[in-house]
Amino acid sequence: MRLLLRSVLLGSVVTMVGPARGLAQPAPAPAVNNAKAVAKQYVDAGLAAQNSGDYDTAITFYSKAFQLVPHPLLIFNIAQAHRLAGRNDKALSLYAKYLEQDPNGAQAQTVRDIVAEIEAQKAAEAKKLEDARKAEEARKADEARKADEARKADATRKADEARLEATRVAEQNRAADAVAAQEEAARAPGRPLRLTGIATGAAGAASLIVGVGFGIHARSLSNDLSQPGATYSKDKVDSGDRANKVAIAGMVGGTVLVAAGATLYWLGYSQRKNQERVTLAPMVSDHVAGLVISGFMP
Numbered sequence: 541m542r543l544l545l546r547s548v549l550l551g552s553v554v555t556m557v558g559p560a561r562g563l564a565q566p567a568p569a570p571a572v573n574n575a576k577a578v579a580k581q582y583v584d585a586g587l588a589a590q591n592s593g594d595y596d597t598a599i600t601f602y603s604k605a606f607q608l609v610p611h612p613l614l615i616f617n618i619a620q621a622h623r624l625a626g627r628n629d630k631a632l633s634l635y636a637k638y639l640e641q642d643p644n645g646a647q648a649q650t651v652r653d654i655v656a657e658i659e660a661q662k663a664a665e666a667k668k669l670e671d672a673r674k675a676e677e678a679r680k681a682d683e684a685r686k687a688d689e690a691r692k693a694d695a696t697r698k699a700d701e702a703r704l705e706a707t708r709v710a711e712q713n714r715a716a717d718a719v720a721a722q723e724e725a726a727r728a729p730g731r732p733l734r735l736t737g738i739a740t741g742a743a744g745a746a747s748l749i750v751g752v753g754f755g756i757h758a759r760s761l762s763n764d765l766s767q768p769g770a771t772y773s774k775d776k777v778d779s780g781d782r783a784n785k786v787a788i789a790g791m792v793g794g795t796v797l798v799a800a801g802a803t804l805y806w807l808g809y810s811q812r813k814n815q816e817r818v819t820l821a822p823m824v825s826d827h828v829a830g831l832v833i834s835g836f837m838p
Contacts, residue, residue: 586601615641747791752787
């Protein structure tokens, strides 16, 4: 390529000289020859810099040569330097510019091969990056799944521990209540029966009060209808019947409940009485004389 470029830059210049007439003087050298000579020096310097690996300096010299002699091969040289420097995108744009200006040039096929190679390399790198991205996403998704499973397992473990603790506390409370109940029963035998008897008797007393109240109401309605000249009223008769039935039910039920409550209380009292009896003992001292009472009182 160096020989080709030099031949382009140092091509022979043919000068037309007419027949000598009078005093003939040599024609001055065209200015383009000077530009080509300087451009050749820039190209040689660029090639030396490129061979030494100083690609940016090579690009500078090639660009100066292109300003003097804008030949497509200099575009190719600049593109090559960019590619060797690792700037493939810049090189691709310059290769495209070279093919645009000289599609059938000496380096056209070489440029097409290089472009195909770069594009294949870029496609492979893009695929590699895409595969790496997908692998990273899969790794993060797997880590997130494992973390979520760990959180759920931890939550389940804590919930199980909380349930076990609640069950343990409830069992302890039930055991404590049972022990307290046993101790309470030992201290006061028959107390549950006495309490039940009191509650049952109270319910019976309330029922009796209700029955008596409805009985009074039924008697009042009957007296109103029995007065001389009283007007017959079916509503009063029906109301009196209902009040009389409620009164009977209240008094009968109340009597039964009071009797049941008394029986339960007596049974509880009997248990306590059998457990510990009331005892009397004399007490005599220098200043006091009397009796000491011990045991449960009714």
